[in-house]
Amino acid sequence: MIAPALDFAPLDKILDEFKGRKDTVIPILQRAQDVYGYLPKEILQAISKKAGIPLSRLYGVATFYAQFHLKRRGRHLVKVCDGTACHVRGAPRIVDGLEEALNLAPGNSDPDYKYSLEIVYCLGSCGLAPIATVDDKVYGQTETQRLVEALRQLE
Ligand code: FES
Structure with missing residues (x-):
């Protein structure tokens, strides 16, 4: 796509609001990400040029804080835990299954930008391993097929 x-x-409009104010890098990046869903390089270049903030500083902040994303993301964030407990109970099978069924690879989005997949290492509920989350919903003791079906139901 x-x-x-x-x-x-x-x-x-965002840059106008912050004109003349100090320490605005983080709020500008937050607002820009709210609007665009991530921070494309064209937007970072425009912020640099229009607000007079060095591009290296913008990239420095955007790569330091986990809240910022430089790659376009899907509308739904899927996290699969591959910590020790989840790993031994089948997390790798879930990851492979998502790639096979939805063309969704770790660290990436599917071709339609419906989902993005992140691998995390312990969500603090090892008793429910293997665990995945989709946005704010937790799927404990999950299986690939159940997770794929839940994802397909989403808009
Ligand atoms: S290892 Fe997955 S929740 Fe702890």
């Missing part, structure tokens, strides 16, 4: 062209008007 081709990414839609970026509309810079919302960014100009």
